[in-house]
Amino acid sequence: MTLLQVRDLSIDYFTSTRVIHAVRGVSFDVAPAERVALVGESGSGKTTTALALMQMIEAPGKITGGTAHLKGEDLLALRGDAVRSSRLRRVAYIPQGAMNSLNPVLRLREQILDGLTDHGQRPDRRAADTLVAGALEGVGLSPALARAYPHQLSGGMKQRACIAIAIAMKPDLVIADEPTSALDVITQKQVMATLIAAQEDIGCGLLVIGHDMGLMAQATHRVIVMQDGLIAEDAPVGRIFHAPRHPYSKMLIESVPTLGRRTETAAPAVAKPSGGAGLMEFDGVSKTFGGGLLGRGAVRALDTCSFRLADDHPQIISVVGQSGSGKTTLARMILGFETQSAGEIRYRGTATSAMRAGEKRAYRREVQAIFQDPYGSFNPFYKVDRALSLPLENFDLAGDRPAERKRMEEACEAVGLDAGEILGRFPHELSGGQRQRLMVARALMIGPRLLVADEPVSMVDASLRMTILGNLQRLKDRFAISVIYITHDLATAYHVSDYVLVLHRGRIVEAGLPADVIENPAHPYTRSLVGAIPWPDPNRAWGDSRTDDTGWDARQIIRSQSQGFELAGAA
């Protein structure tokens, strides 16, 4: 007995110049209460396939063939108002961008109820209250939040609210489109636990779209790998992770960083106290936001934080922590976007607060930033060469044309980009991964000593993350550049860094070599971070979450509702 039966689904995009075959004759099944992963890189057709089940393909896209029978009824043959009424009632959708998926001007209560109202349910006030409270409690949110507006919720809470809305009508099939892509590891785990608990509770099928194989290994029963609009492999988790048949699946799985296989870099660096000034030194630095005469409470984003980055040889320091741990504040202070409230930041022995104009300018040149969003970090009107040459002009380093060109080519080559291919193009013509490399190349143009990389790979496909980070590692040795790598992803930090700092609520709670900190975490917070990493191994349990800082007890939900969470591969 299958719940969903998709046969020969084809979707084409009719652009003005050509027809793009986004999905090419895809067939798969979903059994009742089964959790199926749909993985692949951006552009592989996974989201398009899922949206087709709700007939939500927007022009110029068009479903050109195939059927999708849900409990015997063809979803693709629905017409008129039946399309609308099958959404939410039969097939529900949990959107990708939970940050912006809720209507900012409506209270949660109304956003939960309006879907029901438009599907013919008209509960009276009392029944509606019970319903909303039940929906919120089902995803681990307090019923008091019914009166809250979306901006009052954290990212994880918003994503849970989206789950509550989507499953309110107990649909037969739930499609979750990268439900945790914007969340840190601990929140990701809590949200996935919530989603799975809810799914098991109503017994629906679940289609999880994503590109993180580790997450899929922990959360689903079966994995469908898509590539270029075709299904590359469709296998139970128990098998695909141990014996992937398709080279593409194998590549996806191997691109996920795991512990215990750390490749040592050329010069294993230890942050030992050496004589002389360090490259970058934090001496009892605090940062407090707010306060003042009329303000309410001040928020301490960073609390007497001290560390030292040696100058004698380059190294990569990872600063890890959840959102709100103060890691971005730390990065912004290094880059000079924020001024510390107390303490001193020293760059090569000189306090940043005491720098003269010339020193400040040199500091700005030697300390470069790599940002999180590869899409928003380039002026869309400038071609790549201009984006690369601007820093040179800015610091009066521009030589003659051929010299400039040579420098660009070197920078591109250093980050693994083909200069001939990308120079002269516009940023929007490049892929996310290419743009992310380009950002590194741009920083390299003016010969930096220190790179501050704030979540540089979180918006890049999982399979590319380690490649880009590995590149940073090589740059470190080749150009003697130190890197401060800011992330919530311990697994990547484990592999690329020479030293790890764990930030928790503005304090450094643990610091040391990656092998020590991550393989044998001492602090409970570090343990919970490590425990939240989804390993690409279905037999390895996704540890229990010991601490929880979101004000919501994840353990309770996990224990009470998702007993089967530690699943052994359903083979």
Added chain:
Amino acid sequence: MYLQRILKRILTLLAVIWAAATLNFFLPQLAPKNPITEKLTQLAETSGVDGNRIAELTEAFNARFGLDRPLWERYFDYLGDIATFDFGLSIASYPARVGDLIGAALPWTIGLMVTTTLISFAIGTLVGAYAAWRRDSVLMQAVSSVLMVFSAIPFYLIGLVLIYFLAAKAGWFPISGGYSIFSIPGWNWSFAVEVFHHSILPALSIAIASIGIWAIGMRGMMVTVQGEDYMTFAKAKGLTPRRIFLRYGLRNAILPQVTTLALFFGQVVTGAVLVEIVFGYPGMGNLLLESITLFDYPTIYGIVFILIVTIAVSMLLVDLIYPLIDPRVRT
């Protein structure tokens, strides 16, 4: 907390009004012309004033209006007067008081502008939102182009065209004025009907242009909002198109429009000077024009002060209303 913020905001309002009023006082003092000499010269040309005694007369009038006193003394007097909305005597329409002149003109302008603005805001916003919602339809694309054309034509040009066709040629509407010169203003039906009849053309000329402006702005906002993630989610929730349009689309797209509306109201007092002139409408616009041409400083002061107050108050209204319609700015 909310009360405290309102209190703070009102203090800011008073500070803004004071600062603007001070500028309003000192700037005209820099003008090279003396209003009294100007008026007397005019009179000398047209009537029996002796041209040779202008200097002497100016002195006498300066004493009469208190203009011979030191600047700072006049400044504090001025502050005291405007605080009680007393703008003194008009020079051009002496011995009428400026307050009375403004009082007579203000209701005409406010009546015409507020109604017209509200109606065109409502229509323009709806049309604009719908044009974005159905932007693939040929009809709505045509509507958008027409609106764009109209929004680019100045009010008074539309007014002239309307006067030519509907008043002069067809004779359906009076050519000018706020009411017929033969009737006596009063609170009765026949006069009300007459006022309404006279206001249709000026109102129409403002509405035609401003509906276009509102619609274009709203259309742009609505297109942006349609790309938001919550619109996709709303669709995936299987909501009715009507609800998605009103509660998800329009409700969010209208937010910046409301700011613009409040700012628009700030300029209602003088917003349509040219329209009033074209239609000979007895409002603030005509009064302002007259007092500028005759260098009637007290009246100019008065009008500008009223303008400052309305702009400042409408800013205050934005700040007070906005939290009610956008929960994100409530803290």
